[in-house]
Amino acid sequence: QTCCDCGKRKYCVADYLIGKRLKNAEQFQIRNSSHRPDETVFCQGQRINALFFVKSGSVKNVYTDEDGEQQILGFHFSGEIVDPISLQHANHLSSLITLENTLLCAFPLHLVQEGCDKLPTFSVHIRNRSEAESRQRHETLLSINRRGALDRLAAFLLDMSLRQNLVHDNSASLRLPMTRADIANYLGLAPETVSRTFSKFKEQGLILAQKKYIRINDIEKLAHFCN
Amino acid sequence: QTCCDCGKRKYCVADYLIGKRLKNAEQFQIRNSSHRPDETVFCQGQRINALFFVKSGSVKNVYTDEDGEQQILGFHFSGEIVDPISLQHANHLSSLITLENTLLCAFPLHLVQEGCDKLPTFSVHIRNRSEAESRQRHETLLSINRRGALDRLAAFLLDMSLRQNLVHDNSASLRLPMTRADIANYLGLAPETVSRTFSKFKEQGLILAQKKYIRINDIEKLAHFCN
DNA sequence: CGCCCCCTTGAGGAGCTTCAAGAAGGGTGG
DNA sequence: CCACCCTTCTTGAAGCTCCTCAAGGGGGCG
Numbered sequence: 336q337t338c339c340d341c342g343k344r345k346y347c348v349a350d351y352l353i354g355k356r357l358k359n360a361e362q363f364q365i366r367n368s369s370h371r372p373d374e375t376v377f378c379q380g381q382r383i384n385a386l387f388f389v390k391s392g393s394v395k396n397v398y399t400d401e402d403g404e405q406q407i408l409g410f411h412f413s414g415e416i417v418d419p420i421s422l423q424h425a426n427h428l429s430s431l432i433t434l435e436n437t438l439l440c441a442f443p444l445h446l447v448q449e450g451c452d453k454l455p456t457f458s459v460h461i462r463n464r465s466e467a468e469s470r471q472r473h474e475t476l477l478s479i480n481r482r483g484a485l486d487r488l489a490a491f492l493l494d495m496s497l498r499q500n501l502v503h504d505n506s507a508s509l510r511l512p513m514t515r516a517d518i519a520n521y522l523g524l525a526p527e528t529v530s531r532t533f534s535k536f537k538e539q540g541l542i543l544a545q546k547k548y549i550r551i552n553d554i555e556k557l558a559h560f561c562n
Numbered sequence: 563q564t565c566c567d568c569g570k571r572k573y574c575v576a577d578y579l580i581g582k583r584l585k586n587a588e589q590f591q592i593r594n595s596s597h598r599p600d601e602t603v604f605c606q607g608q609r610i611n612a613l614f615f616v617k618s619g620s621v622k623n624v625y626t627d628e629d630g631e632q633q634i635l636g637f638h639f640s641g642e643i644v645d646p647i648s649l650q651h652a653n654h655l656s657s658l659i660t661l662e663n664t665l666l667c668a669f670p671l672h673l674v675q676e677g678c679d680k681l682p683t684f685s686v687h688i689r690n691r692s693e694a695e696s697r698q699r700h701e702t703l704l705s706i707n708r709r710g711a712l713d714r715l716a717a718f719l720l721d722m723s724l725r726q727n728l729v730h731d732n733s734a735s736l737r738l739p740m741t742r743a744d745i746a747n748y749l750g751l752a753p754e755t756v757s758r759t760f761s762k763f764k765e766q767g768l769i770l771a772q773k774k775y776i777r778i779n780d781i782e783k784l785a786h787f788c789n
Numbered sequence: 790c791g792c793c794c795c796c797t798t799g800a801g802g803a804g805c806t807t808c809a810a811g812a813a814g815g816g817t818g819g
Numbered sequence: 820c821c822a823c824c825c826t827t828c829t830t831g832a833a834g835c836t837c838c839t840c841a842a843g844g845g846g847g848c849g
Contacts, residue, residue: 398704406704423650424693428700466651473655476703477625477633480750483836515796523707525838530797546796546846710804742828752806757829773814773828 338365338440346414347388348442351450351457366441376431376439383427385441387417392437393512398429407521409472410434410513412498419465420472422447434512479523482561487522488532489560492542496551507551565592565667573641574615575669578677578684593668603658603666610654612668614644619664620739622748625656634748636699637661637740639726646692647699649674661739706750709788714749715759716787719769723778734778 338349349365366385370376376387379399389411396408396418408429411417417439421428451458479487496507511518515533519526536542541557543550551557565576576592593612597603603614606626616638623635623645635656638644644666648655678685706714723734738745742760746753763769768784770777778784 400701400704404708406708423689428697470655473703474627476700477627479703480706481631481633514794526795527797527839528837531837534797741826753827754807754829755805758805761829 341390341440343388343390343414346416347440348386348416348447348450348457348461349388349440351454351460365443368439368441370433370437370439372433372435374433374437376433377427379427379430381427382425383421384444386419386422386444386447387431388440388442389413389415389417390438390440393434394431394437394439395434395513395517396429397432405520407517410517410521412512415498416464418468419461420469422461422465434517484522484524484528484532485535486560487524488518488529488536489557491518491522492549492551493554493558493561496554502554505554507554509549509551511547511549568617568667570615570617570641573643574667575613575643575674575677575684575688576615576667578681578687592670595666595668597660597664597666599660599662599664601660601664603660604654606654606657608654609652610648611671613646613649613671613674614658615667615669616640616642616644617665617667620661621658621664621666622661622740622744623656624659632747634744637744637748639739642725643691645695646688647696649688649692661744711749711751711755711759712762713787714751715745715756715763716784718745718749719776719778720781720785720788723781729781732781734781736776736778738774738776 338344338347341347341349344350367390368376370392376394379397391413393410393412394417395410398406398408400406409418417431418429447461451461478490482490492509495511496502496509499509501507501509513521515529516526519529522529524532533542533544536557537544541551541553543552565571565574568574568576571577594617595603597619603621606624618640620637620639621644622637625633625635627633636645644658645654645656649671674688678688705717709717719736722738723729723736726736728734728736740748742756743753746756749756751759760769760771763784764771768778768780770779
């Protein structure tokens with residue numbers, strides 16, 4: 336199977352390279368890989384030799400500090416590029432771990448570099464994507480300490496629903512492939528607090544939640560929490 | 563006055579450019595500027611057209627979010643380059659505000675680019691500096707939510723003393739040009755909490771504090787707080 | 790069927806924030 | 820040079836949010 340056949344092409348960097356006929360898809364030599372849940376795709380500190388794209392499934396970026404404490408930096412879902420920030424660094428800033436059965440495409444780094452060198456628009460694209468992600472992560476980190484549990488979880492749910500493009504008519508249904516503990520870690524809260532906060536939203540009729548499946552009834556109201 | 567005469571040259575990017583005889587110092591056309599306390603040097607969102615170096619005095623980087631909330635991202639002291647992270651972006655991510663009477667040098671961006679193009683070592687230098695700063699800021703932001711007030715302030719004091727190169731024999735004397743409110747904002751705490759935490763350190767004999775002048779008596783013990 | 794992990798809910802407690810008031814410095818004008 | 824004001828810093832008390840510890844329920848997988 337080549338990139339030309341891939342249904343996710345338009346979200347992927349491949350679209351830029353193919354569309355511009357820089358190279359033929361067969362020449363890409365992209366590594367496709369299939370992963371089970373909780374599998375480590377690459378480790379923090381390893382040399383970066385590819386740009387990853389999530390074809391299906393989902394992954395988390397986990398940062399481990401010198402004390403061994405782990406912090407989830409973000410999640411990536413089907414159709415997303417994994418952590419383009421890292422491209423500016425020589426080594427991976429965090430480990431990548433799958434949340435479920437996942438298919439990944441790995442673009443060798445030399446190919447990306449080539450694309451940057453030969454295609455100014457591609458370079459700009461990567462740069463913009465990197466900048467946007469950097470900015471957002473920055474704001475996320477900043478907001479964590481300022482806001483309460485309700486605000487953080489509301490912002491998280493809205494971010495998830497927007498990224499999965501599931502917003503219709505002030506409501507959305509989405510699936511959260513990560514555990515509550517993952518959400519808690521990401522938001523800087525205790526798992527119990529996340530659970531209680533979900534319950535509060537449920538009591539107010541803002542959401543329906545059954546295990547990993549969430550329905551947001553009133554996005555507007557939920558958005559009021561994250562002023 | 564030229565860069566060749568500057569006593570702070572060895573900490574500055576100028577040293578690289580001059581040392582390599584890429585250009586003569588007189589051709590640099592560096593803008594020197596003098597600022598009063600609480601003066602805004604550049605504003606968040608403005609196009610980046612120079613790399614700033616703190617010749618004397620000190621500054622803070624202030625980020626303002628869409629709600630108008632302000633968050634101090636960092637401080638820069640005499641002999642430091644201001645926010646090399648921004649070089650990867652087109653616009654300033656934060657505003658720069660002086661804490662006291664301050665002298666700044668501004669290297670036009672085209673000069674820096676030129677340096678990067680012609681001098682691989684310079685490019686690597688800037689990149690490393692940027693990467694180190696990015697990494698540290700990231701860790702700072704991550705640790706804020708994890709640790710308590712004692713830990714954060716201890717880490718802050720140690721960072722300050724290390725950066726001002728004032729560590730001697732397990733003790734250090736340093737000056738904090740920013741207000742307690744600035745420290746509190748930077749650490750994500752209330753000003754009262756910062757004040758109380760200073761008092762706790764004083765009670766334990768770890769530090770002496772009189773206004774902006776701090777003496778750390780036992781760096782080792784202080785460091786135990788920030789495991 | 791049973792084990793294990795994940796999620797939920799409760800009670801208690803610690804840490805920080807908020808509100809409030811007072812003390813100390815620095816700057817300005819008389 | 821002193822008096823005044825304003826900002827900054829400090830300290831106290833009350834309250835709230837979140838964390839920790841603990842127990843129970845439910846679903847998935849062997």
